[in-house]
Amino acid sequence: MTSQRKPELSFWQIWNMCFGFLGIQFGFALQNANVSRIFQTLGANVAEIPILWIAAPLTGLIVQPIIGHYSDRTWTRLGRRRPYFLVGAVLSTLALLVIPNSPLLWFAAVTLWIMDTSFNISMEPFRAFVGDQLPTRQRTLGFAMQTFFIGVGAVVASLLPWLLAHFGVANVAASGSIPDTVKYAFYFGGLVLLGAVLWTVFSSREYPPEQLRAFSENMPITGVDIHAGQALRTGGLWLLAGAILIGLIAWFNLRKEMYLLAAGLLVYGGALLWLAHQCRKSPNPERKPSMFAQVMGDLYTMPEAMRRLAWVQFFSWFALFAMWIYTTPAVTQMQFGTTDVHSLIYNQGANWVGVLFATYNGVAAVAAAIIPLLARRLGLRWTHLINVWLGGLGLLSILLIRNPHWLLLSMIGVGFAWASILSLPYALLSDNLPTEKMGVYMGIFNFFIVIPQLLAASVLGMLLKVFFHSQPIFALLLGAISLFLAGLFVLRVAEPQAKEAS
DSSP states (O other): OOOBOOOOOOHHHHHHHHHHHHHHHHHHHHHHHHHHHHHHHTTOOGGGHHHHTTHHHHHHHHHHHHHHHHHHTOOBTTBSSHHHHHHHHHHHHHHHHHGGGOSSHHHHHHHHHHHHHHHHHHHHHHHHHHHHHSOHHHHHHHHHHHHHHHHHHHHHHHHHHHHHHHTTOOOOOSTTOOOHHHHHHHHHHHHHHHHHHHHHHHHOOOOOHHHHHHBTTOBOOOOOOOOHHHHHHHHHHHHHHHHHHHHHHHHTTOOTTHHHHHHHHHHHHHHHHHHHHHHHSOOOTTSOOOHHHHHHHHHHTOOHHHHHHHHHHHHHHHHHHHHHHHHHHHHHHHTSOOOOTTSHHHHHHHHHHHHHHHHHHHHHHHHHHHHHHHHHHHOHHHHHHHHHHHHHHHHHHHTTOOSGGGHHHHHHHHHHHHHHHTTHHHHHHHTTSBGGGHHHHHHHHTHHHHHHHHHHHHHHHHHHHHHHTTOTHHHHHHHHHHHHHHHHHGGGSOOOOOOOOO
16 A cells, blocks of 8 residues: 555544543542542541552553553444443443442442543543554644643542532531532533543544555554563563562561562563563464463563653652542641541541642643643653653642642642643654554553552552651652652653654
8 A cells, every 4th residue: 555644633633532531531530539538438547548549550550451452453333442432431430420329448449440440441542542643743732632631621520529519519428428529529520421432432533454554654563572581581580579579578577568569570570481481482373472472572572762761651650649649638637637537627628639639630731732832842851851840849849838728839830740741751652653553552651650550559658657657748758759750761762753754
């Protein structure tokens, strides 16, 4: 097929293809701002919150590369990515209706697991969707448009309990029950999520696979040999590290959450050993490799740009996860002066955290329009460094501010960082990915979002207990340091060059 240039899309075409992200992030923001509150209301203490949140990153680690792998190979009447948008939206809506009615803590934790799995089914193909549909020169705009909708949806979602309380909806419930402000917010969120995704599904179109392959801007699939001996040695080292960590946890009687980190090391080491074994087997041209083998092979031979961006993502998302987990207990304790989760003042503080989260998402929506302009002038790397450092300063300032209203200023920096994290790393990455593997590589890229969240869930509780007397405010200090490191690591990534048609 003759090579051709991928056409630019109009503003409204890009608007329609990104609109579904408003709904997904509406539900995601409700989760971020309220699930710690739900857990505490159902009896969880602050030290237990990170491990209860483990569903979110763990489901992403498993689900996104699988969905990416299969969406690369899907073609239906609805296209390549859109069937996954639709299925994930329906399941997410059902989970949003159920979680605020959880009768017990374990039930809420399981529902969170299901809900986050559903979010990931929809979310991963949306990233690949931008790479599929837009030429290189429009991808920063496409990811920024997604960030705009993330910001708008999250603003309303985060504000909902606070707004409902101001309209007279009950904000305090009996012991062990979720307030009506939270319940009604989740019900409304389910409707918004489903409606927004349906808009994108039925207002957008996709290029057939053969047409995608014909575009001249595509990165070719370059074969990289997997050296069985090297994979074997690397896998053995990861297994040894996991075994040593298990011994240290048992010897020093460390927190049980640390076993999760050790299990991750063992699983990755075992997967590399299995990959090495597969490489040494006699090839059978009639037998296609399994999905797991293909994903592991793509992970092991990922492009160099992805390897360098992995460190940027690692420190960025460690900071974000620390913020999402600990902002509610930190602000209610530091700025509102209470740890009684059933008190009126605690619930007022928790609602104010929703306002703060709405603020940083609102700032992100505005920043989404500014970031492409900055990127054209300063480049993607320096723009990202400036933004994540603003976020680090925002988190750091929470330790110094005592008046909760002044925390709105802290959220300005966080909003710029959030907008940048959701757009620029993907713009830096997508130019280095082949079209045929856009979905699976976007899913693998999610590993470097998930792994820091798993690490945070494993060690943050222990770090706070050992070094900071279990004061949740210091989790935000660690988050600030992580964002400063993310800014430094982005300078190691090469700036993409737009490809012209041949």
